[in-house]
Amino acid sequence: MARPRTFDRDDALDVAMRLFWEKGYDQTSIADLTAAIGISPPSLYAAFGDKRRLFEEAADRYDRTEGFTTAALEEPTTRAAVARLLGDAAVEYTRRGQPRGCMVLAEPHLGAHRAASRRALTARIERGVAEGELPPDTDVEGLVSYVVVVLSGLSARARDGASRAELAASAEVALAAWPGPPG
Template identity: 60%
Template sequence: MARPRSFDRDAALEQAMRAFWAQGYEQTSISDLTRAMGIAPPSLYAAFGDKRRLFDEAVARYQSDAGAPVRQGLAADTARGAVERMLRVAATEYTRDDTPQGCFILSEPLLGDERARSDGALRDRLQRGVDAGELPAGTDVATLAAFYGSVLNGMSARARDGAGVDELRNVAELALRAWPTAVP
């Protein structure tokens, strides 16, 4: 008969997410994880399977909680509102004192598929903006999405290097000045 779990799985997952976010998948050892989670290796394996499955759960948790900039941005009523919200939320979220700095998805090399999905969602939102007349006809949606994705990536990197919320807000404001307008 298996013994009942003697730890809070959800709290342990939160700590694993933070360890992966701060150090990256490759640099985070099982020892790092068990220390952060406050459990022994057998408990980690029993509850989560292996390091990769734990990582996958940690990524899903991040996306449902801390991965707010893209999700919140895409919910805006207009294409410009989506980008504006994305950048402003990122400035705040990437510099929080109670989490690792920057964006887990943007900084983790293993998450290229997740970044591609976010990029595609941003392109789709911008295309809807063109279709609705919010952006000039003929706007190069792929390049515009790449530009704002690059701004987010840069904001994440700056936050990981210690930039504060005011700097990132200024970057966001400057990036918003590049928003395409109709040519008279």
Template identity: 35%
Template sequence: MGRPRIFDEDRAVEQAMRLFWRHGYDGTSLRDLGQELGLKPGSLYAAFGDKESLFHRALDRYCDGQTTGLLAAVSAAGPLLPRLRALLIGIAQANQAAQERAAAGEPGDPGGCLIVGTAMDRADDEQAMDRVRATLERIDQALESALLRARVAGEIPASTDAAAAAHFLTTVLQGVQVMSSADPWHPRLEAAIDVALGALHANRPA
């Protein structure tokens, strides 16, 4: 008699995250989850409860990954604004690459942003929205800390309101996610990113 298959819960959450990321909450059925995770409905319920509970676990995984990547980008040494520009352009290019892979039927990370999708489609799910708000707050705080350092270093004007500028950049980041998902990478998006970052220099003396 063979050994029973060991269930890897962490891997299952990762797989569920990618499924929800690709198709959204409503576009992902329990059957889809069972097939992707290799679990029968009873095992799925036993491991995670209902679909919503699994979605919350998957959303936590996605949010943690997003904030970890952003924290690494804004905390690195050197001038901040070039790193922010590279981050924003990287998001747009990653979404373009995801669209091209999907069109060619190739595997890879989905395009778009599960945080944005959740905010748009799951506004009635208070637990999910709490996770979205907490993640955006973490991004705000990371950007504010980075902007305070940039202000001390003289990279941005001393008059810059770091908290307001951080919230502005968080908004820009989410906007880039939406725009680059809706439309393939285009030079006008790069120009828009430059205008947004240029706003941080608006009050710098000539």
């Protein structure tokens, strides 16, 4: 008869998510994970399969619990959506009690997550062009790349210790380059 698990799987995922967020996939060992979660390696393997599967579950959990892109892109205008995205990044990347910056932007192994976010941002900007918020000759891919670069920079600066106010000021400067009249 199998013994019941002696840990909460959701709590373990939260711990693993934060560890991967702080250290990255490659720098996080099984020993780090088992010590932080408080379980043995066999229990970790029984619950999650292997380190890679645990990482993928932790990344999905990050998207569900820490992600703010979807809500921002639901703003009524494209400019408001990007303003909220950049503003929320300044807040979320510096929130107390969590690792700084963005796990998805910082982690090389999360390219599929970055691509999904990029597709959502592209769709929102294309909608802005179609609805006449942005000029018809808008370089959508260039604008998407610009926003992604700004978000990546905000994340990197947060990891380097930048304050929320510094990130918010950078977001405001970046938004000043938005095509069309200010919001």
